[in-house]
Amino acid sequence: MFLVIKFTMRELLLEIFNILYKEFGKQHWWPAETKDEIVIGAVLTQNTAWSNVERAISNLKKAGVIRLKDIVCVDESLLKELIKPAGFFNQKALYLKSIASFIEGHGGLSSLSKQDTHKLRSMLLSVKGVGKETADSILLYAFERPVFVVDAYTKRLVSRHRLSEDLSYDGIQRLFMENLPLDVGLFNEYHALIVKLAKVYCKKKPLCSGCPLERL
DNA sequence: CACCAGGAATGTA
């Protein structure tokens, strides 16, 4: 006879979080000095290694182009040169221009923060270059709203550990948001810890050997 | 040399 231990999805997701938190500790995300910098970094890191984003942000700071209002004003070809290390610089220069002019055109982040989360999300999604993950990253880390960010690593985690059949963005986001307390601090650390896990252990290895979640 | 990185837009069926 088997000893069958049934976990609720809530308990399982919290257990995964506890394992990761015990292993890696607090991650102190988002790695930026200002809210404006979070928005800029969210666009620059699209399908790009963070080390390359750091070079781009370093260039922007040296050039004095680190506030969203600076992005609006700066010459586009200069902007492309500054962010070149982050890759896709033609697209990303355009994307930065569009999100910066959108936010500044609405009175800045402080004015937009008066909107409720659902409305704010749809507004962000209407901006060229802002998809679901970028919008949710901005909502969680810049606006401090309890929104779970789903990235490629999150999908891989859910897939490998068979936490859900539905591997779509919305399906995975619902999995976390319907089974966990809607807590900004929890979602902040959870997403950051998943990225940390991937960087340390699971680059491309199918079985994650040595990974702290191996026993799950 | 190939492959990947904290995606999104666009086009096709």
Next chain:
DNA sequence: TACATTCATGGT
């Protein structure tokens, strides 16, 4: 709706 292609630099 579900895939395929394109965008581009720097590390492994």
